[in-house]
Structure formats: structure tokens, C-alpha cells
Amino acid sequence: MENSFTRAPFLEILILHQFLKKYSYRDILLPLINDLKLLYTEGLQVSVNGHNVSLKCALATISADNLSAHSLAGFTCCFNSGRICRFCMISYKDLRSHVNEDDVIIRSSQVHQYHLQALRESAGISKQTYGVVSECPFTELNYFDVTKTFPPDLMHNLLEGVVPLVITRVIQALHFLHIVSLSQVNAELDAFNIGKNDRANLPQKLPQSVLKQNTLPGSAAQVWCLFRILPFLIGHYIPEGEVHWDIYLKCRDIGDMILSPNILRKIIPFLSLQIGEFLSSFQSVFPKTFTPKLHYLIYYPQLILKFGPLKQLWCMRFEGKHQYFKRLSHNTCNFKNLSYTLAKRHQLRQCWELTSLYSLLQNNYTEGERAVPFRALPLEIQKGVIGRSEAEDIQGDERLGVFSSLMINNVKYCVGDNLIVDVDEDIPIFIKILKILQFRGAWLIFGKLRIPKTFERHYHAFKLEDQKEWILVQPGEEKEFHPLDTYVHDDTKYITLYHSVHSSG
Numbered sequence: 001m002e003n004s005f006t007r008a009p010f011l012e013i014l015i016l017h018q019f020l021k022k023y024s025y026r027d028i029l030l031p032l033i034n035d036l037k038l039l040y041t042e043g044l045q046v047s048v049n050g051h052n053v054s055l056k057c058a059l060a061t062i063s064a065d066n067l068s069a070h071s072l073a074g075f076t077c078c079f080n081s082g083r084i085c086r087f088c089m090i091s092y093k094d095l096r097s098h099v100n101e102d103d104v105i106i107r108s109s110q111v112h113q114y115h116l117q118a119l120r121e122s123a124g125i126s127k128q129t130y131g132v133v134s135e136c137p138f139t140e141l142n143y144f145d146v147t148k149t150f151p152p153d154l155m156h157n158l159l160e161g162v163v164p165l166v167i168t169r170v171i172q173a174l175h176f177l178h179i180v181s182l183s184q185v186n187a188e189l190d191a192f193n194i195g196k197n198d199r200a201n202l203p204q205k206l207p208q209s210v211l212k213q214n215t216l217p218g219s220a221a222q223v224w225c226l227f228r229i230l231p232f233l234i235g236h237y238i239p240e241g242e243v244h245w246d247i248y249l250k251c252r253d254i255g256d257m258i259l260s261p262n263i264l265r266k267i268i269p270f271l272s273l274q275i276g277e278f279l280s281s282f283q284s285v286f287p288k289t290f291t292p293k294l295h296y297l298i299y300y301p302q303l304i305l306k307f308g309p310l311k312q313l314w315c316m317r318f319e320g321k322h323q324y325f326k327r328l329s330h331n332t333c334n335f336k337n338l339s340y341t342l343a344k345r346h347q348l349r350q351c352w353e354l355t356s357l358y359s360l361l362q363n364n365y366t367e368g369e370r371a372v373p374f375r376a377l378p379l380e381i382q383k384g385v386i387g388r389s390e391a392e393d394i395q396g397d398e399r400l401g402v403f404s405s406l407m408i409n410n411v412k413y414c415v416g417d418n419l420i421v422d423v424d425e426d427i428p429i430f431i432k433i434l435k436i437l438q439f440r441g442a443w444l445i446f447g448k449l450r451i452p453k454t455f456e457r458h459y460h461a462f463k464l465e466d467q468k469e470w471i472l473v474q475p476g477e478e479k480e481f482h483p484l485d486t487y488v489h490d491d492t493k494y495i496t497l498y499h500s501v502h503s504s505g
């Protein structure tokens with residue numbers, strides 16, 4: 001689902017995992033660490049409008065799955081016993097009873113130094129004592145704090161951890177309570193008329209193992225799609241207020257906030273409360289299951305305050321790059337020195353891409369073009385066009401380009417899609433796109449207003465009321481660039497968001 005460009009991340013170091021057994025992280029990362037030291041002390045000299053400017057750079061955060069984060073940061077890589085957390089001193093056995101950040105002893109830079117020293121000097125201190133195994137090689141950067149630089153990655157932690165856990169646990173409970181069986185879930189998925197935008201991440205059929213395990217098949221994007229459309233598949237089987245379904249809905253509430261690319265500072269205390277409530281409910285409804293990935297949720301609010309929305313730091317984009325390397329290694333069929341082959345091919349490609357000044361912009365394009373005389377357009381659209389200053393002299397036989405879709409500035413607009421054009425008291429106001437026109441070089445998107453009648457909690461979706469009013473927007477005026485699909489259930493139209501949206505301010 002993520003259309004982020006895989007060409008944006010640069011390649012710094014590429015090694016085969018087997019070398020990590022022979023060499024240390026420090027050996028491998030030393031060239032990068034030395035570069036980072038120089039970037040921090042001397043910086044880069046660049047010319048901006050004829051003035052020489054010194055840009056200094058520092059390492060802000062490191063995005064990785066939990067295993068890699070612990071391995072690189074020097075914490076224990078065991079997640080089912082002992083001290084499993086890189087943020088606090090909690091033990092695995094106590095996870096269940098500590099669902100707020102205030103309930104745990106947070107690791108600090110000073111205490112971490114003490115742990116490392118004790119590990120080096122005291123014979124009685126083992127790697128299990130503090131959950132600290134070694135010093136992180138980035139500690140050589142004098143500003144680096146290992147206890148705060150490895151925020152949980154939303155892709156691995158939420159979409160491949162918490163979300164599959166919640167979905168599988170809820171489906172298991174509903175199956176064994178005979179509310180909705182796994183085969184009914186799959187039958188609904190088979191018959192489901194998935195929206196055009198969500199179709200790219202159509203969830204996979206759920207295997208029998210879902211009744212025993214906490215994992216889901218498919219990519220993180222497919223799991224996210226299932227998470228969003230699940231109420232439309234099975235919501236009608238489930239009684240309102242069903243206790244297991246309530247866990248799913250609570251998880252949607254916090255998922256919406258956490259996955260937002262814009263998070264208001266004022267909602268952070270509310271997010272903390274919601275996370276605490278979700279974790280308390282989860283452990284009372286599913287007392288036998290509590291994973292470290294659930295525990296890491298308690299740090300999200302503080303980490304968002306520190307780093308901004310964590311979605312900006314997630315691994316989704318890097319995983320896309322990883323897929324590129326996997327495809328390339330398959331295609332080149334040259335395994336003599338794989339790292340060299342992949343790095344060289346990548347660098348050549350990036351050189352070519354960077355020769356364009358606008359390498360971050362995708363080419364604009366259109367689909368389904370027709371030329372339509374002005375007078376043949378619906379009256380409301382004619383009024384909208386006439387309202388523009390450049391349309392004073394328009395004649396009835398002037399032809400305008402009418403398109404079924406438009407890709408411009410990396411955003412795709414399609415007839416039939418829903419766009420958020422305003423947010424009022426945190427409620428999104430949608431339009432359904434009905435016409436895309438090009439008039440004397442300007443792009444005009446016409447749609448009919450869709451105002452949410454209510455937020456239906458059981459479906460975690462906005463119930464829509466179509467308005468007769470036409471709205472004209474221009475590309476870039478939308479409040480959120482994800483096009484949204486409409487879902488119809490019991491003759492009622494719904495839209496489910498990717499994340500919460502806020503009125504500005």
C-alpha cells in the first residue's frame with residue numbers, strides 16, 4: 001500500500017549476515033561512525049544562493065526490528081524470558097502487570113553505563129542480570145544515548161506484532177464461541193467486494209493455523225488492510241459490545257492515532273490513557289498472552305513527543321528497498337560476491353536517478369482522456385468553471401479535457417475515490433470524485449460532498465450521508481493524500497480511515 005519511493009533511501013553499507021559472526025558490528029560500522037563524527041564536528045559545506053553554509057548532522061534514531069535493534073544496541077536478544085526491554089528493567093514474567101510507563105523503571109544513559117561497567121568488571125554479573133550484553137558501537141558518538149535512539153518500528157512492532165496478535169486472538173475467541181467460524185471469515189473474504197484502492201493489499205486467506213498461532217499470512221500492508229476491513233467482513237455476526245470485539249476496537253482506536261503522520265501534542269496524554277486501557281483490557285480478556293511488542297506500546301506516547309509521529313521512522317520504506325535487492329540478487333544470478341554486485345548495481349542506478357533535478361517527483365500522468373465541449377458538462381460543473389477568473393471568455397464549444405484519473409505531485413486522483421477535503425472538530429469531510437477536468441492548464445477536481453452522519457464504533461467507520469452539493473478542489477488542497485474506498489453494508493455507505501485526522505491547531 002505504501003507508494004513511498006524506494007529510491008529515496010541511500011545505501012551506506014551492505015554486508016552478508018554471515019560476516020556478523022566473524023566480525024563485530026563495530027568492525028563493520030566503523031567507516032560510518034567515522035563519517036558521522038565528521039558530519040557532527042565539521043559538517044558539510046554547501047552553497048545556498050551563493051552563500052557558503054555549514055550543515056552539521058547527527059544520528060537521530062535507528063529504525064530496525066526488535067531483534068536487530070537489541071543486537072546492535074547491545075541488549076539481550078531473548079524475548080521470552082528475563083529482561084526483554086531496551087527501554088526499562090522489566091522482566092518477562094512481570095509484563096502483564098505493568099501497563100503504564102509509570103509502573104516501570106526506565107533505563108537511562110547513566111544507569112546503562114553502570115550496567116556496562118559492572119558487566120566488564122564484576123564476575124558475578126551476567127548478561128541476564130541487566131539484559132545488557134555489550135556496548136553499542138554508536139556510543140562512540142558523544143551525543144548518542146542507546147536507551148533512547150531505538151524507537152519501536154511501527155511496521156514490525158505494530159503491523160507485524162500487535163495487530164496480528166489482536167486479530168488472531170479475537171478470531172480464535174469468536175470461532176470457539178461459535179459467533180463466527182474461521183471458514184465463515186474466509187468465505188466472507190472470498191465474497192468481499194474490496195475497494196479499488198485496498199485491492200492492491202488484498203488480505204490473504206486465513207489458514208487453520210490462525211486458530212492456534214498469533215501470526216497472519218501476508219505482508220505488513222496486507223495485515224493492515226485486513227485490520228481495516230475486518231468489521232465489514234464479520235462485524236454483522238458479532239453482537240454489539242462483545243468483549244473480544246471490544247479489544248479489536250480499542251486496538252483500532254490506538255492504531256489510528258499511532259499511525260497518523262500528524263499527531264497533535266495535546267492528544268499524547270489521551271493516547272497514553274488509551275494504550276493503558278487497551279493493555280489492561282487485553283490482559284484481562286486474554287490472560288495467557290502478553291508479548292513484549294504489547295509492552296513496547298507503553299513507550300509510544302513519549303517517543304512520539306521526542307521524535308514526532310513514529311510513522312515517519314518506520315521500516316516500510318526500507319523493506320521496499322530490501323525487496324529491490326532481493327529481486328536484483330535473483331535476477332543477476334551472480335553470487336560470487338553478492339554484496340559487491342548489489343551495491344555496484346544500486347549505486348549506478350542511483351547515479352542515473354539523481355541526474356534528474358526532480359528525482360523525488362514522479363512523472364505526472366493521466367488516464368481515460370476525452371475532450372468534452374463546455375456546454376456538455378453538467379450545469380454545476382459549468383458554474384464551477386465559470387467561477388474561475390481565467391474563464392471569463394469561455395464559449396460553449398470550447399473543449400475541456402476530461403479524465404478518469406490524474407497522477408500529479410505523487411498523488412493519484414481517480415473518479416469514484418473519496419478524498420478528505422476538510423476536517424471539522426476532528427471529523428473528516430469527504431468528497432466523492434466525479435469529474436477530473438483540465439481547463440486551460442489548470443486541474444479541477446469536482447466531487448459531491450459526503451458528510452459523516454455518525455462514527456459507527458462497531459464498524460470503526462464513518463457512516464456517510466451523501467449531499468447534493470458539488471465541491472471543486474484543486475490538486476494539493478486535500479487534507480490527506482490517501483484515496484479512500486467506500487464500503488456498503490445493509491444499504492449504508494461507510495468509509496474507514498487509515499489513521500485519525502485532526503483539525504489544524
Ligand SMILES: [Zn+2]
Pocket residue numbers: 085086087088089090104295
Ligand atoms: Zn519496558
